[in-house]
Amino acid sequence: MMKLSKSARTLCLIAICAFTATCVTAQNKYMKRVSDLPGVQYMYIDGATLPAGGVPGLDMSDDNTISSVEIINCDDNSQSERVLELLDPLINELPLMTKAKEMHVSVDLHGEKQHGRIKRMLLLVTTKNDAMQVIYITGDIDAETLKAIHDADIPK
């Protein structure tokens, strides 16, 4: 009886350790559910895949980290509504930072910002013909550094 209890305890301990390890190493593919829809392109980039030095314009050694980048492209206007429906919980979770409309393009930027640092950001670009692009970035990036990427890319 005592022996069984001991083995049960050992099994429980192994299970807890394995579960914790799984949680720690788990990837958060928030938008993956959209990938099953026809006419929808989905891409997931894990932060670990990116070069250690960072991407052009964003020096990752400078306290900036990207955990994941998820990109959705949808050219099928019949699927756009379904994509929005599936992303609705995530969109509602993040406060709207800005909404801009220019001619045929509408841009919604949702984000979670803490002390000038961006933890999560979701960009939703829709065109008049219902083509859609969604970008979701998680990590810990300085807002000013992120803004500077665009400025640095403009040819002087």
Add this chain to the structure above:
Amino acid sequence: MTLQIHTVKQLLNLYYGGLASTDDERRLVEFFTTETDIPCELQDDRDVVLSLARLGEVRIPDGMADELSALAERLDRQERISRRGHRWVAATSVAASIAIIVSVIVFIARSSSTDPYEITDPQLAETEAHKALLLVSEALDNADGSIIEAGRALSLFVPYDSISNNTIHTEDDETI
């Protein structure tokens, strides 16, 4: 010696085992009372036998046997219940652990299987991430630009400094 020593030892064995008959007990008492030359090894036995013989017959209360058997049954039942409870706890723990381990293995197996949507090429990942960051950066920059423009537009009605301080002054100069 009326009784041989080894016979006495046999009788003592029966006596201590509770198997001695009344006659055996009488023979032992008689031996230890009458015999003067008792070996040293039997001195202690002599004291025990004679002391118990002096006590006389112990009277067992009526119903004592029933009470004792009921108590034994109750204790036995309690032990069985406790053992069954422990067995359930152990079985449940083992089953839960196995379930968790199986789920974790399945989860890891699924996660480790190649995801067709995940970009694993660092070069491509860098390019795509850069494109995505550019778009987000542009939107963020435009957002800030819009806020500044909105601020300028509002400054036509209220002092610009007060807008940059995220406050609007009313005619009564009350901060909102």
